[in-house]
Amino acid sequence: MPIQYYITLSIVLFCIGIVGVLTRRNAIIIFMCIELMLNAVNLLLVAFSKMHNAGAVGSDANPTAGVDGQLFVFFIMVVAAAEVSVGLSIIVMMYRNTHSVDVNFLNRLKN
């Protein structure tokens, strides 16, 4: 399949994520949208990695070309997992105190 399909798909997913973060009011859903953004990036990195690999085989025949893109994906996954563990516990702490995960409640700090 041409690379354009992958790029389009991941850009679309990324934009869904951004729009979700900006419009939704539920902290969990906002969080899911952020994860969607990260995974869109993962998809894009893997697609580019494959593209660079295919490009290299023709010219200088380096079989490991483009591997670093896939390596990066693993790091993103690990960091995202760390972020999930911290983020969910923050949301749980918030829920225990206010019995709500609606970010509209977050207005105590204005003024």
Place this chain on the structure above:
Amino acid sequence: MNTIILSAIFGVVMMFTGIFVENKSAYRHIAAIALLLLLGFNIAESGHYNIFKIDTGYFLHFEKFGLLFNSVCIFSTLIYVLLSGRDIEKVGKNVAESFALIFFVLCGVGISTSYTNLLMLFLGIEIISIPLYILTGSEKRNLKGNEASLKYFLMGSFSTGIMLMGIAMLYGSGGSFLVEKLSVARLSYLEALGMLLIFFALSFKVSVAPFHFWTPDVYDGAPTVFTSFMATVVKVAGFAAFIRLFESRYGSMGGQTEHLIALAIILTLAFGNLTAVFQQSVKRMLAYSSIAQAGFMMFALFAVNDTAKEGLLLYAAAYSLATIGIFAVLAKMDDMTFEGFNGLAKSQPLIAALVAIFLLSLAGIPLTAGFFAKYYMLSAIVKTGSYLGLVIIGVLFAAISAYYYFKVIQAMYFKEGEEIAFAPVTLTFKYLLLGVAVVIVVLGIYPNALLSLLYF
């Protein structure tokens, strides 16, 4: 490498002290000793003494500037722990873990001052950010803290997502994550967009306008001791990461980025200074002033020459030390409004005088480090020979900033107040604060004391 590995190890050690040591006040002594060791080994590394012989090849490159920046950050953290250690103990139940998280942040600082690979930039920024989300929310029952922590977390991970998209785009067009490889004469659209996204995301992290909106809320809601840490060490580390990206990258990009950065500088200075003028609470005023100071540090990113790097280093030291000092005093007070400072000079003459020195340094009055920091920033712009209007704008906003800093001094010295609720301070606290003030004044008279370390 010493800093990165040792700070991670010390972080784990602090976690275990939390299990095995019952005595709460032992934690800050252990942390202070560990920080002192860390500082020593970091300085040793600039003398090419490495404990760990690791080939960091295409990922990290250690040079004088990054190492000295680490030293400044570690030294500020040491001062911070010594001054505010008692206040850290009051926040939450798990004191040892708070110290552990501070060490993990320093590990991230070590990475982000010396990366050569975008992967390391990402890891460094994340290792700095994730512990901070926890520290912000470490007062579990405090609703304001919860809110600040959630807000910081959502905004922070959102900007991480944007930064990753930028990195993916750079990779797509260049096929490499190396920072130097990116410098090519002609820029494709994909690369330009990628750089723009990374610029936005890093602006988020160091709270540069128009991405500063989370800053006042988070700094206000977080426990005061941790606000102090966030506003100083973490912010200047963000700028170190920023300038590393710029010196290898934007130099070759020319025209368009200069407009962009100039615009960001003007917006940041305007928002930070003008809103700070109208604040009632000193804590919130300091949050806005930290945005304004970020605007000044942006000058270094605009100029990207040797003067700019020296200036950034000096600015990091001057700003961090002064802000840590003020916050340490602020944490002792119950009333954080300007009225709370009324008549402080009567009841605590020494502390009031030292706070006045810190405030003068932040405003950039001569004979304090803040003056030379601002001077280096502005002269870096003059050396580039373009956009001299920026210098005038910088000076104007520095004058505005003097207004709200002097408001505190005025409250301390020229207003009568009722008995101030001031937590008892030890003699050591006073002497330490005095030491910090002395460092600031020495740097203000002889800035080369710090800067000459860059060149020998």
